[in-house]
Amino acid sequence: MSDARTARAEAMAGLQIPAELLPADGRFGSGPSRLRDAQVDALGSTYRDVLGTSHRQRPVKDLVARTRRGLAELFSLPEGYEVVLGNGGSTAFWDVATACLVERRSQHLAFGEFSQKFATETREAPFLEDPSVISAEPGTLASPVADPRVDAYAWPHNETSTGVMAPVRRPAGAGADQLVLVDATSAAGGVAVDVSQTDAYYFAPQKSFASDGGLWLAVLSPAAIERAARLEARGDRWVPAFLSLTTAVDNSRKDQTLNTPAVATLALLADQVEWMLAQGGLDWSDRRTRTTSGILQDWAAGREEITPFVADPAARSQVVTTLDVDEAIDATAITSVLRAHGVVDIEPYRKLGRNQLRIATFPAVPEEDVAALTAVLDHVLDHSA
């Protein structure tokens, strides 16, 4: 580290950020992410009597029913599509999809850690052929290519590790029997989408839905449900009960999960989905995250030390903004002084290893907090030079 860089990091460490500059809420993490106070308060009031009760009885099933109904409305569920859920988060859904949705061979777009992980699962599954993987450098986007040798296409709506957002459209020339599986873990609920372009639009609640982790949710097409039923019935591959999509569909139709869910997570999720609908639904969320991410991009454009990591403006995420910091400044010194003032989780994705800030603008993050964050960053950069 150069002497100037070290001196500047030391100056930052000693900074006192004026309290009036700080955002009302300092949580800008990409997941787990900020919850609204009203959700957390409701756990102790509205939901006090349902926490700690049986998930096979009406009160907890009602939480599942509200979530499924609310998501159906939020995503304008096409005819025949269903909202299905299970335990284990999006990582578990990769295994569910590997076991129940990929028939022989999948095509993956890999342009970051999360998209890479699903490709690794299908490569290691002994009953599948090696997947076709179309890779792109972190910070850039790959595009699917119609290929008659695959039976499923997979990519993330938002690659949370890099802040690259991908279009959600069936590949031109894709066959009617080829499924489109979109990992929407951080995008779902924060970005407009036409789910009829997918057969599985799956996610977990700890990102745009401001709940806790541990569940997966998937908007499934009739073709996906039919594929799972057929592959599981064939019996030529062992599908563990925990990974059976057909079992998850059967349980979801009864507003329950195969095994015990985190009831608090469901309560927080049901609350957030209904809050989003009350604000104006997905159109509202999409507008808000465009505005808040736009505040960050505009701020970056005005600072010569800051450069958007995603060079192509069309590929920049609305929900996760990644900003590279000039090498003359140690980004960890910035994130440390902010953390000491309660502004947290804007560190870059660890394995990316960049001198970077990564800031989430999920729907629960209001415009004024993002504006305050830019003022705090200005203060730190201007008072340490």
Ligand SMILES: *Cc1c(COP(=O)(O)O)cnc(C)c1O
């Ligand atoms: C966070 C994330 C995951 C992993 O979610 P878990 O619920 O922790 O398994 C997968 N994909 C994307 C795009 C993510 O952002």
